[in-house]
Amino acid sequence: MPGLTIGDTIPNLELDSTQGRIRIHDFVGDGYAIIFSHPADFTPVCTTEMAAMAGYAEEFKKRGVKLLGISCDDVASHKEWIKDIEAFKPGSKLTYPIMADPDRNAIRELNMVDPDEKDARGVSLPSRTLHIVGPDKTVKLSFLYPACTGRNMDEVLRAVDSLLTAARHKGKVATPANWKPGDRAVIGPSVSDEEARKLFPDGFETADLPSKKGYLRFAKV
Ligand code: BEZ
Numbered sequence: 001m002p003g004l005t006i007g008d009t010i011p012n013l014e015l016d017s018t019q020g021r022i023r024i025h026d027f028v029g030d031g032y033a034i035i036f037s038h039p040a041d042f043t044p045v046c047t048t049e050m051a052a053m054a055g056y057a058e059e060f061k062k063r064g065v066k067l068l069g070i071s072c073d074d075v076a077s078h079k080e081w082i083k084d085i086e087a088f089k090p091g092s093k094l095t096y097p098i099m100a101d102p103d104r105n106a107i108r109e110l111n112m113v114d115p116d117e118k119d120a121r122g123v124s125l126p127s128r129t130l131h132i133v134g135p136d137k138t139v140k141l142s143f144l145y146p147a148c149t150g151r152n153m154d155e156v157l158r159a160v161d162s163l164l165t166a167a168r169h170k171g172k173v174a175t176p177a178n179w180k181p182g183d184r185a186v187i188g189p190s191v192s193d194e195e196a197r198k199l200f201p202d203g204f205e206t207a208d209l210p211s212k213k214g215y216l217r218f219a220k221v
Contacts, residue, residue: 003111006142010035010133011109015070018078019097022068030135032163033066034156037112037126040119041073041081045150049128050081050098051089056153057096065132065160067096072107072119072126075100101126117147130156132163165221172199173221187217 004010012025027033036053038046053067060067071078078098086092099106107113107126114127128145140163145151162175165185172195173185187196187204196204196217204219 004109004131004139004142005111006139008139009137010131010139012137013106013109015099015101015106016075017068017097017099018075018082022097022099024068025137027066027068028133028135028137029066031064031066032135032140032160033068033133034060034130034160035068035070035110035133036130036151037107037110037128038069038071039114039117039125039128039147041071041077042084045128045147046071047081047085047088049150049153050085050094051092052150052153053096054085054092054094055089056157059157060160063160063164069096069098070101070106070110070112070126071098072101072104074102111142114147132160134163134167169199169221173219176218184218185221187219189215193217 010024012023014021014023038049040046050069057067078100082094085094101107104123110131112126112129113124115124117125119125128147128149128151130143130151131139132141134140141159143151158180161181162179166174172188172191174188176186179185191199200219202220204217206214207216209216
């Protein structure tokens with residue numbers, strides 16, 4: 001994924017959206033934000049993703065995470081599309097803004113172009129990219145999916161919970177494979193056992209592995 005990547009500052013673009021003009025850094029503010037792209041309005045997978053994201057909006061809000069969609073059609077098209085999205089999931093309300101990028105400049109700067117997907121004019125469409133941006137406006141995590149594969153919002157939420165857990169512990173812990181909130185985290189390799197004893201007075205467990213290197217340590221967080 002060349003271009004914008006983990007640790008880079010998200011470009012401070014100003015774009016029209018379904019909720020007015022948005023400047024990305026102001027939108028992110030001092031919390032976290034998820035900026036996610038879709039190939040095009042009125043397409044099947046995108047409609048299910050938008051509806052799914054609307055259903056998770058409350059969970060993200062509880063965690064102080066804002067949502068910001070982007071699709072390459074214009075605002076008028078997005079507003080019409082929202083009616084379909086909400087009808088697809090009766091009772092749902094799409095509360096987050098969708099930015100418009102009809103000339104595809106923003107998706108290039110945000111590293112969201114899918115070179116394999118083109119519109120009728122042969123112009124590249126956005127991939128299903130998703131950047132989780134932190135309060136410092138840098139990219140903390142990205143997903144890069146092709147048009148054929150809709151994203152799993154449980155996984156987006158799990159990734160947010162992992163990032164927030166690591167940030168709360170100032171990068172001293174990480175979350176292992178298939179971690180879920182409530183599971184134990186692992187203690188990062190830069191933390192000595194001495195420091196770990198101070199950080200986790202209730203103790204931690206070191207996996208007994210053939211190497212005896214003692215690097216896989218689990219703690220309740
Ligand atoms: C979709 O959202 O279903 C879609 C969009 C672009 C290409 C293929 C599928």
